[in-house]
Amino acid sequence: MRPLDVDVSPAPPRANALRPGDPAPEPQLPRLTRWLRPVVDAVARIDASVHRKLLFGFLAGALLLVGMALLSLVVIERMNGRMQELDGLREQSSRAQQALYSVTAQSHYRAMALLTNDDEWNDRIATAKATFADLVISLEQADPDEAAFFSEVREVNDGFNASSAEVLALYEAGDIPAATTMHIDEEHTASHVLEAQMRTLIDTAVEEAAAARAAFDGDRTLLAVLVVVFSAAGVAIAMSLGFALSWAFILPVRKMEGALAAITKEDFSHRVEVPNRDELGSLARGLNATTDRLAQLFDEQRALADRLTATNDSLARASRAKSQFLASVSHELRTPMNAILGFTDALLAGVDGPLNDEQKASLGWVQRGGRDLLGLINEILDLSKIEAGKLTIDPQPFDPRELVESVVAQHRSLAAQKGIRLRWEDAGTPAEVVLDGQRVRQILVNLLGNALKFTDAGEVTAVSGGATEGRFQVAVRDTGPGIAPEQHALIFEEFGQGGGDASGTGLGLAISRRLARVMGGDVTVESDLGQGATFHVTLPLDCRPLTAVTDDPTIGEPAAGDRLLMSVDDDPSVAPLLRKMLADHGYHVVASGALNAVADARRLLPQAIILDILMPERRGDEILAELKADPATRAIPVIVLSVVEPADVPSIADAHVGKPVRKAALLRALAEHGAAPAASA
Amino acid sequence: MAVIVLVEDTPANLALATKLLTAAGHDVATARTGADGVRLVAERAPDLVLMDLGLPDIGGREAMHEIRRTVPDGPRLRVIAFTAHAMVGDRERAIADGFDGYLSKPIEFATFVESVEALLP
Numbered sequence: 001m002r003p004l005d006v007d008v009s010p011a012p013p014r015a016n017a018l019r020p021g022d023p024a025p026e027p028q029l030p031r032l033t034r035w036l037r038p039v040v041d042a043v044a045r046i047d048a049s050v051h052r053k054l055l056f057g058f059l060a061g062a063l064l065l066v067g068m069a070l071l072s073l074v075v076i077e078r079m080n081g082r083m084q085e086l087d088g089l090r091e092q093s094s095r096a097q098q099a100l101y102s103v104t105a106q107s108h109y110r111a112m113a114l115l116t117n118d119d120e121w122n123d124r125i126a127t128a129k130a131t132f133a134d135l136v137i138s139l140e141q142a143d144p145d146e147a148a149f150f151s152e153v154r155e156v157n158d159g160f161n162a163s164s165a166e167v168l169a170l171y172e173a174g175d176i177p178a179a180t181t182m183h184i185d186e187e188h189t190a191s192h193v194l195e196a197q198m199r200t201l202i203d204t205a206v207e208e209a210a211a212a213r214a215a216f217d218g219d220r221t222l223l224a225v226l227v228v229v230f231s232a233a234g235v236a237i238a239m240s241l242g243f244a245l246s247w248a249f250i251l252p253v254r255k256m257e258g259a260l261a262a263i264t265k266e267d268f269s270h271r272v273e274v275p276n277r278d279e280l281g282s283l284a285r286g287l288n289a290t291t292d293r294l295a296q297l298f299d300e301q302r303a304l305a306d307r308l309t310a311t312n313d314s315l316a317r318a319s320r321a322k323s324q325f326l327a328s329v330s331h332e333l334r335t336p337m338n339a340i341l342g343f344t345d346a347l348l349a350g351v352d353g354p355l356n357d358e359q360k361a362s363l364g365w366v367q368r369g370g371r372d373l374l375g376l377i378n379e380i381l382d383l384s385k386i387e388a389g390k391l392t393i394d395p396q397p398f399d400p401r402e403l404v405e406s407v408v409a410q411h412r413s414l415a416a417q418k419g420i421r422l423r424w425e426d427a428g429t430p431a432e433v434v435l436d437g438q439r440v441r442q443i444l445v446n447l448l449g450n451a452l453k454f455t456d457a458g459e460v461t462a463v464s465g466g467a468t469e470g471r472f473q474v475a476v477r478d479t480g481p482g483i484a485p486e487q488h489a490l491i492f493e494e495f496g497q498g499g500g501d502a503s504g505t506g507l508g509l510a511i512s513r514r515l516a517r518v519m520g521g522d523v524t525v526e527s528d529l530g531q532g533a534t535f536h537v538t539l540p541l542d543c544r545p546l547t548a549v550t551d552d553p554t555i556g557e558p559a560a561g562d563r564l565l566m567s568v569d570d571d572p573s574v575a576p577l578l579r580k581m582l583a584d585h586g587y588h589v590v591a592s593g594a595l596n597a598v599a600d601a602r603r604l605l606p607q608a609i610i611l612d613i614l615m616p617e618r619r620g621d622e623i624l625a626e627l628k629a630d631p632a633t634r635a636i637p638v639i640v641l642s643v644v645e646p647a648d649v650p651s652i653a654d655a656h657v658g659k660p661v662r663k664a665a666l667l668r669a670l671a672e673h674g675a676a677p678a679a680s681a
Numbered sequence: 682m683a684v685i686v687l688v689e690d691t692p693a694n695l696a697l698a699t700k701l702l703t704a705a706g707h708d709v710a711t712a713r714t715g716a717d718g719v720r721l722v723a724e725r726a727p728d729l730v731l732m733d734l735g736l737p738d739i740g741g742r743e744a745m746h747e748i749r750r751t752v753p754d755g756p757r758l759r760v761i762a763f764t765a766h767a768m769v770g771d772r773e774r775a776i777a778d779g780f781d782g783y784l785s786k787p788i789e790f791a792t793f794v795e796s797v798e799a800l801l802p
Contacts (some may be wrong), residue, residue: 335691335694336785342701342788342789343693343696345790346704346792353699
């Protein structure tokens with residue numbers, strides 16, 4: 001057994017990532033928008049519900065859109081008006097053109113009539129005059145503002161028509177030269193005036209059309225500018241509103257998130273201070289109140305836990321003191337007992353002269369009583385040593401067959417006296433084991449002694465074996481009265497002897513089981529009333545702990561302050577892997593076998609145990625159950641490292657990490673279960 | 682028959698050992714302190730000395746060294762450690778300290794005389 005120089009002192013107070021009092025990391029706006037913080041705070045400070053703020057935001061956006069649409073409609077309507085005006089002006093210009101033509105045509109027709117004497121031309125003149133009159137009416141209707149101008153036109157036209165009538169009269173009288181003179185002097189001159197007036201009308205309409213066209217173009221530009229400006233302004237306003245609104249909500253949420261993260265790390269010192277006067281503000285106040293309450297509860301709970309720990313410590317100290325007291329008392333009791341027995345033996349042997357039969361019988365009673373008492377004292381001493389943790393195991397190689405044979409042989413005379421058949425069956429006993437032979441003998445002597453003591457007839461059989469399963473086991477079977485199942489747990493307790501009527505100390509089974517467990521094995525019973533009893537001793541082939549890995553020179557020694565972790569795995573490569581993986585993180589990993597695991601855990605009290613489930617020698621869940629049932633090892637976190645499905649990991653395990661092992665997952669599991677090193681590298 | 686000096690402070694052990702060895706025909710001289718033991722050894726020149734380790738005055742180890750140093754034939758005398766410390770390694774430590782052998786208490790009637798005779802030169 002090689003002593004392992006590691007620190008197994010109690011864990012220092014766990015270090016939180018966030019120590020109480022650390023300022024909470026203040027949530028910030030995105031980098032480029034920090035200057036908007038006053039706006040965001042102002043929005044937060046508005047005394048309105050989140051619902052109203054959001055509603056306002058959406059409504060403002062919608063109103064902006066509606067406003068933009070209305071303005072566009074107005075501008076489009078105006079452009080429409082301009083377009084109609086332009087159409088009217090074009091029509092006016094065209095009518096004036098026609099009117100001009102119908103005046104000019106009359107002069108032409110007159111000349112043709114005077115030259116050809118054909119009446120057809122006079123009819124055409126009449127038609128043109130009617131057309132002109134109609135056109136003047138429609139021109140005036142389209143432009144009623146110019147009534148003065150049109151009355152002038154009508155006047156000139158009347159003069160023109162009068163001269164035309166005179167010319168026609170002369171023509172019909174056949175005086176063509178007089179008619180020609182009349183036409184040239186009066187009719188033609190009047191037509192020139194009319195033509196000039198029509199030209200003025202045309203020119204005015206063209207000018208006005210050009211002006212209307214320019215106004216239309218102006219409106220179009222205005223519309224484009226308006227749309228661009230409004231869109232830009234709308235987008236800017238909507239974005240700022242949206243930004244301010246959302247960050248007024250996001251910032252407090254992030255602050256609360258940070259506070260909650262701190263709370264989960266048991267830091268209750270953070271207060272969430274937010275400017276919000278909405279639901280988020282009241283949420284923050286609620287969170288602060290809850291945090292205070294949690295801190296209070298946490299402190300109370302910690303105080304309780306501390307008191308509990310203190311009570312446990314004092315109980316453990318008291319229990320150790322009791323064990324030490326018992327150990328020293330029983331040691332002191334042994335010396336006089338040995339004297340009593342020694343002198344009794346000497347007297348019985350006739351050292352001081354011959355004794356009569358009566359004297360021999362009396363001394364025989366003294367001798368038996370003394371031996372029983374010495375046996376009891378020795379058992380109390382053993383038990384006290386185990387409980388005080390002072391029992392040392394001295395593993396040496398020996399042949400277990402020889403040991404079983406000699407223990408059986410030692411009991412032959414007692415069996416013969418009681419008429420019981422005592423047999424030994426070798427069912428594949430290992431050829432060599434490395435165990436404390438004296439202690440194994442003590443266990444077997446106790447079990448065989450019990451079997452013979454409680455059996456009145458029949459046989460007692462010791463079956464040794466286990467070589468194929470990689471362990472050493474002995475089953476001691478008797479044909480005695482048997483033990484009721486509800487008594488099975490009791491018989492392994494101190495003074496828990498079944499039945500209560502048989503003689504004996506009631507310590508033997510308690511000691512045997514403890515001795516077996518100290519060597520990494522166990523003693524169990526299988527029995528029922530009337531069925532006899534079978535006691536099974538199961539021991540590892542080698543109870544030297546920490547064999548293979550600690551001697552591997554490629555792996556460094558533990559550094560000062562390293563936390564001790566114990567790996568239990570049937571794969572011999574796991575422990576060196578874990579050790580290399582965790583060496584830089586303040587852990588030192590030692591290996592233990594499935595059969596030694598519980599004994600090693602009890603002896604080394606590692607910071608955590610990394611346990612495989614599927615192991616041929618002994619299943620991990622059995623080891624786990626035993627670790628968690630033992631007050632000495634119950635508090636050690638057990639991290640199951642196995643390929644089994646998470647659902648198949650026993651619920652009493654503290655954590656589960658799948659294989660192949662990932663460093664991050666393992667470190668996280670260790671940290672979560674309080675096995676984090678004081679200063680992690 | 683051998684001359685044996687027994688140095689032992691517990692009266693019961695002293696009496697029992699004396700009785701058993703005398704009954705076996707040996708000449709037993711007894712002392713209850715280390716100093717008396719050393720004197721007795723010088724006087725009797727015994728074949729064997731049984732020395733308790735837990736003596737009240739100078740202690741068994743010192744008494745043994747005293748014998749080796751002061752008694753004329755001291756270095757060659759057989760001095761045996763006689764102790765109740767039945768611990769692993771006690772035998773080796775006793776030999777390393779300079780004892781010639783080791784005998785553990787309690788005194789077992791069946792084996793005591795045989796064990797002592799096996800230690801005689």
